[in-house]
Amino acid sequence: MHNYNWQLAGHEIQRSKLENDMNTGNLAHAYLFHGPTEVGKFTLAKTFANILQCNEGLCGKCPTCLQINNDCHYDTFALKEDGTSVKIEQVQKIIAKLSTTSQANYKIVMIEDIERLTLPAANCLLKTLEEPGERTIFLLTTNDITNVLDTIKSRSRLLKFAHVSNEELEAYLEERGIPVDEQTERRAKMFAFGSIGKFFRLIKSQDDLNEIKDLYDMLVNLLE
Numbered sequence: 001m002h003n004y005n006w007q008l009a010g011h012e013i014q015r016s017k018l019e020n021d022m023n024t025g026n027l028a029h030a031y032l033f034h035g036p037t038e039v040g041k042f043t044l045a046k047t048f049a050n051i052l053q054c055n056e057g058l059c060g061k062c063p064t065c066l067q068i069n070n071d072c073h074y075d076t077f078a079l080k081e082d083g084t085s086v087k088i089e090q091v092q093k094i095i096a097k098l099s100t101t102s103q104a105n106y107k108i109v110m111i112e113d114i115e116r117l118t119l120p121a122a123n124c125l126l127k128t129l130e131e132p133g134e135r136t137i138f139l140l141t142t143n144d145i146t147n148v149l150d151t152i153k154s155r156s157r158l159l160k161f162a163h164v165s166n167e168e169l170e171a172y173l174e175e176r177g178i179p180v181d182e183q184t185e186r187r188a189k190m191f192a193f194g195s196i197g198k199f200f201r202l203i204k205s206q207d208d209l210n211e212i213k214d215l216y217d218m219l220v221n222l223l224e
Contacts, residue, residue, distance in 0.1 A: 007176075030139075108138075114142050
């Protein structure tokens with residue numbers, strides 16, 4: 001059995017399930033990570049892809065790890081959330097790359113927030129999920145699983161995500177040696193509501209944190 005250094009905050013149950021899939025050779029051809037926004041679903045998907053592609057299980061130093069980290073790995077493709085819908089042409093372009101000769105352990109496609117797919121794009125993806133190529137893995141995420149086609153859900157292994165606890169955030173900061181003063185950390189946890197993405201934005205930007213604190217104080221005064 002192999003244990004992996006995910007270098008992530010929280011989601012131990014989800015990580016354990018993925019590790020078990022790897023250790024038992026029971027990988028699904030498609031995973032759908034669903035849960036609240038900004039809790040680290042896509043970050044975990046990218047880390048999972050890195051572990052699968054790196055022969056050392058995420059060494060962080062080899063060309064494969066560096067390429068995936070810089071979004072330029074030849075067999076790992078991503079459609080990140082950019083505020084726009086995903087058109088059928090974008091899905092077709094990635095699927096066309098799946099038929100080329102693989103130079104890595106797998107062909108991996110990551111799509112963030114698949115509820116952004118137009119119906120033609122979703123149907124195009126579905127066709128590939130029905131007949132997946134050998135050693136091809138889809139890592140899909142969604143903030144709203146009710147907006148995902150039932151046929152896509154039925155062809156994917158579902159992993160549900162929840163908000164990250166304050167204790168998990170504290171442990172991550174301590175393990176990584178990230179310097180944060182006590183007041184900033186306390187306020188960031190208070191206003192992030194378990195969203196790890198929002199938490200790290202707030203500890204990195206005192207202006208954003210102060211702005212939210214001012215709004216919070218204003219609301220408290222109004223309610224009083």
